[in-house]
Amino acid sequence: MSQTRYDAAVEHTLMAIEDAVDNCAWDIDFERNGAVLTLTLEDNGSQVIISRQSASCELWVAAKSGGYHLAFAPAGWTCASTGENLPALLDRVLSDQQGEPVSLALSL
Incomplete structure (x- = not known):
C-alpha cells in the first residue's frame, strides 16, 4: 500500500470513528491529537x-484488554491477532471497559 493511500485510509477511518462516537447512545468523549484518537x-x-x-502502515488500538495491530486489507482494517475487523474490535473493547454492551455502529 502506498503511503498516500494509507494516509487517506487512516484519515477516513478516524473521521468515521469520531462521527460514530458523536452519534452513539453512550457518553463517550473523544480527543484527537495529530495521529492519535x-x-x-x-x-x-x-x-x-x-x-x-x-512505519508499518498499521492502525493500533490500545485498550485495557491489550494492544491490537490492524492492517488495511480489501475488507477493511483487520486485527492480526484476533481476526476482527475494526468496528467489531472497538465494540468489544469498549463493551469490556464499560461493563455493558456498547455499539458504535461504525460503518467504514
Missing part, C-alpha cells in the same frame, strides 16, 4: 487509544 468512557474514565503507525 483517544476515546474516553465518561462513566468510568477508562480510555481506548487509536493511533496511526505510519
